[in-house]
Amino acid sequence: MAGRPATKKGAAKSSPAVSSQKNNKRKVSASTEPLSKKAKVGAKIGNGKLNKVVPKSAEEDSEEDDESWAYGAVSDSDSDIEERDDEFVSAEEGSDIEVGALDDDFLGDEFAESDDEGKAPGTAMFGSDDDEGEDEGEEDEEDIFASNSEDSDDDDDMETKSRKLDAAAKLEAEEAEAELQTNIMLESDKYVLPEDNHEILQSTDLQVVQARIQEIVRVLNNFREMREGDRSRNDYIAQLLKDLCLYYGYNEYLMEKLFYIFPVSEAIEFFEANEVPRPVTIRTNTLKTRRRELAQALINRGVNLDPIGKWSKVGLQVFDSPVPIGATPEYLAGHYMLQAASSFLPVMALAPQEHERVLDMASAPGGKSTYIAALLKNTGMVFANDANKDRTKSLVANIHRLGVKNAVVCNYDGREFPGVIGGFDRVLLDAPCSGTGVISKDASVKTNKSEQDFQMLSQLQKELVLSAIDSVDAGSKTGGYIVYSTCSVTVDENEDVVNYALRKRPNVKLVSTGLDFGKEGFTRYREKVFHPSVSLTRRYYPHMHNMDGFYVAKFKKISNKIPKKMDDNVDLDEEEEFAPSANKAGKRTRGGKKTEEELEKVSFNADEDEELIRASQAKLLHTQKGIKLRPKKSEGTK
Numbered sequence: 349m350a351g352r353p354a355t356k357k358g359a360a361k362s363s364p365a366v367s368s369q370k371n372n373k374r375k376v377s378a379s380t381e382p383l384s385k386k387a388k389v390g391a392k393i394g395n396g397k398l399n400k401v402v403p404k405s406a407e408e409d410s411e412e413d414d415e416s417w418a419y420g421a422v423s424d425s426d427s428d429i430e431e432r433d434d435e436f437v438s439a440e441e442g443s444d445i446e447v448g449a450l451d452d453d454f455l456g457d458e459f460a461e462s463d464d465e466g467k468a469p470g471t472a473m474f475g476s477d478d479d480e481g482e483d484e485g486e487e488d489e490e491d492i493f494a495s496n497s498e499d500s501d502d503d504d505d506m507e508t509k510s511r512k513l514d515a516a517a518k519l520e521a522e523e524a525e526a527e528l529q530t531n532i533m534l535e536s537d538k539y540v541l542p543e544d545n546h547e548i549l550q551s552t553d554l555q556v557v558q559a560r561i562q563e564i565v566r567v568l569n570n571f572r573e574m575r576e577g578d579r580s581r582n583d584y585i586a587q588l589l590k591d592l593c594l595y596y597g598y599n600e601y602l603m604e605k606l607f608y609i610f611p612v613s614e615a616i617e618f619f620e621a622n623e624v625p626r627p628v629t630i631r632t633n634t635l636k637t638r639r640r641e642l643a644q645a646l647i648n649r650g651v652n653l654d655p656i657g658k659w660s661k662v663g664l665q666v667f668d669s670p671v672p673i674g675a676t677p678e679y680l681a682g683h684y685m686l687q688a689a690s691s692f693l694p695v696m697a698l699a700p701q702e703h704e705r706v707l708d709m710a711s712a713p714g715g716k717s718t719y720i721a722a723l724l725k726n727t728g729m730v731f732a733n734d735a736n737k738d739r740t741k742s743l744v745a746n747i748h749r750l751g752v753k754n755a756v757v758c759n760y761d762g763r764e765f766p767g768v769i770g771g772f773d774r775v776l777l778d779a780p781c782s783g784t785g786v787i788s789k790d791a792s793v794k795t796n797k798s799e800q801d802f803q804m805l806s807q808l809q810k811e812l813v814l815s816a817i818d819s820v821d822a823g824s825k826t827g828g829y830i831v832y833s834t835c836s837v838t839v840d841e842n843e844d845v846v847n848y849a850l851r852k853r854p855n856v857k858l859v860s861t862g863l864d865f866g867k868e869g870f871t872r873y874r875e876k877v878f879h880p881s882v883s884l885t886r887r888y889y890p891h892m893h894n895m896d897g898f899y900v901a902k903f904k905k906i907s908n909k910i911p912k913k914m915d916d917n918v919d920l921d922e923e924e925e926f927a928p929s930a931n932k933a934g935k936r937t938r939g940g941k942k943t944e945e946e947l948e949k950v951s952f953n954a955d956e957d958e959e960l961i962r963a964s965q966a967k968l969l970h971t972q973k974g975i976k977l978r979p980k981k982s983e984g985t986k
């Protein structure tokens with residue numbers, strides 16, 4: 349088995365469990381500040397306190413309520429890649445918050461962490477946020493939240509107690525570690541793998557499985573000392589994967605894909621965090637109100653809330669509410685959007701500037717488009733596109749509700765851009781994805797994704813990201829940026845796509861997302877090696893950041909010219925060769941059809957991709973128009 353990805357030291361630190369299904373409750377958990385010591389969703393297995401949470405049933409589709417997320421291209425229900433309207437999970441088990449009938453764009457999106465554990469994320473990350481006029485009155489805001497917080501003394505007390513407990517636990521762990529190093533290993537400490545598969549298959553008792561998981565993790569973490577005889581690491585891992593599938597209910601393919609993203613103990617934390625709902629969060633619509641006014645209005649209705657964390661000036665975390673948070677008068681008046689904290693991140697990375705033209709290529713139901721419009725202060729233009737016509741209904745509804753006046757809603761396959769219109773200052777591609785970052789919202793992801801789904805999604809994402817890049821004007825005075833994001837944690841849908849874009853479009857480079865928390869994107873993963881700049885991208889995890897799993901990458905387009913031959917071995921350090929020409933930049937068609945020259949430039953014709961593209965087009969024709977193409981005869985076939 350190939351080696352696991354290199355991770356930063358300390359990243360895999362296992363933490364005491366603090367999560368429970370009540371983790372939305374202020375007294376129990378922290379805010380959606382990136383998790384450090386506080387509120388870290390925990391390795392309950394490691395602590396022998398595993399608490400199985402019954403997966404939620406799949407949410408019903410709802411036109412009004414559809415949430416912004418993942419999935420399937422322009423395919424319909426027979427597609428392998430389904431399109432789903434995920435919505436805010438109302439009345440979830442363990443949550444006191446009813447979202448109500450009108451909830452909208454939750455998104456299967458998610459969240460982030462600090463690179464240095466325990467380091468508070470910076471406050472002033474985004475110039476554009478400052479423009480929202482949120483600075484003044486911050487003290488007033490604090491007063492509001494302080495008076496809303498009956499528990500603040502308790503919290504202080506709890507914090508002190510919690511610090512003491514942390515210190516005691518640390519000491520104990522150090523002592524235990526020291527003991528391990530000095531004690532002579534007893535034979536009985538070694539974990540003997542069950543010899544025959546029959547026995548393994550029959551041991552479906554979750555307590556037995558849980559105990560075995562604990563044991564194997566213990567052995568893997570101290571392999572030299574604790575392994576039995578000449579058993580290999582792979583023997584133990586094979587058993588562990590089986591047990592994890594059984595325990596958490598994933599199919600083997602997905603389990604393996606997710607498992608290798610993390611060091612062993614951290615993988616367990618990730619799976620465990622997927623069993624717990626993320627905090628309920630809302631985004632203040634600054635086109636209509638300010639955060640402190642909104643907070644006050646909701647507090648007056650008995651809502652218990654707090655700012656989402658220092659990293660956002662518009663987010664609020666709702667701990668509990670006596671009223672459905674998706675049907676308050678403030679909600680109906682468009683003062684806020686129900687939106688996962690993680691889904692703020694790509695828009696913050698995009699950092700749209702007033703008067704710009706921005707394309708949101710896959711935008712329904714509009715959580716991010718409406719945030720972009722708010723940052724533009726209703727100036728400039730947001731093209732909110734989505735390939736799924738049904739989903740554009742909720743997009744339009746949200747645009748109206750939130751008072752967005754600078755949006756154009758369109759319904760194209762994103763791959764048709766920039767043929768539809770190009771020359772944008774910025775493009776957001778919040779791509780359709782597998783949703784592996786939002787398993788806590790939709791447990792069906794655990795079993796309904798096959799290898800083929802991942803291949804198709806990754807292919808679609810690659811095609812879309814090239815279109816997104818080609819739709820931006822490198823000569824934009826204020827912009828020239830593309831943000832790619834997904835609510836998935838798999839490497840195929842993230843680093844692999846970004847690396848592909850770098851190879852196929854040497855006229856872009858990766859730049860910092862401007863998000864000062866989140867784990868670095870991988871530059872190697874198992875047998876794959878990516879461009880070093882992929883470390884500028886950011887990963888967000890439920891167990892680390894208490895947000896949905898998410899990924900954000902930001903490109904800067906440096907030229908409108910794409911070299912004719914897109915050589916896979918192109919040396920990205922030679923990108924100067926394609927340095928922008930200010931004159932040519934202005935030539936990009938605005939609002940019209942692509943010229944022949946442009947079509948040629950953006951054509952996607954690498955041999956290696958031909959078959960996949962053809963398959964994807966055939967599928968599209970079949971699902972959309974009912975046309976079935978005959979399989980192409982390969983050479984030599986009669």
Ligand SMILES: C[S@@+](CC[C@H](N)C(=O)[O-])C[C@H]1O[C@@H](n2cnc3c(N)ncnc32)[C@H](O)[C@@H]1O
Binds near residue numbers: 716735781
């Ligand atoms: C993650 S969701 C977008 C969520 C949205 N950005 C938001 O914040 O509300 C992905 C969207 O991509 C759309 N989609 C799928 N295939 C597409 C394609 N080929 N072109 C454009 N949109 C597509 C889906 O209909 C879905 O609405």
